Amino acid sequence: MIRIPPERLRALRNQIPITDVIRSHLELPNNFRDSFLRFLCPLCSGFDTAVNPATNLARCFACKKNFNPIDLVIAVRRCSFLDAVIFLENHAPLIGK
Ligand SMILES: [Zn+2]
Numbered sequence: 001m002i003r004i005p006p007e008r009l010r011a012l013r014n015q016i017p018i019t020d021v022i023r024s025h026l027e028l029p030n031n032f033r034d035s036f037l038r039f040l041c042p043l044c045s046g047f048d049t050a051v052n053p054a055t056n057l058a059r060c061f062a063c064k065k066n067f068n069p070i071d072l073v074i075a076v077r078r079c080s081f082l083d084a085v086i087f088l089e090n091h092a093p094l095i096g097k
Helices: 006-015 018-025 069-077 081-091
Strands: 030-033 036-039 049-052 057-060 065-067
Touching: 006 069, 006 081, 018 036, 018 049, 018 057, 018 069, 018 081, 065 069, 069 081
Parallel strands: none
Antiparallel strands: 030 036, 036 049, 049 057, 057 065
């Protein structure tokens, strides 16, 4: 079992802009409406969503669920927690270095 240092996980969750995860790293369908970035929810495929840059969370109002960058990668790619961490580290290699 690989142990990922907690500060590394914190960096992945907090320092990779969730907008970059949506638009660049996962290339999720998205658009700007009423000054919020909306994205295709990986759970319900709806657009009743918004991104909160202050908390770095993406929320689906229909699913009543918040996604941090790691959660979102898991949901979109249907991968394991560890695979999501590796995916983010490969796409955002400057973080924590
Ligand atoms: Zn949803």
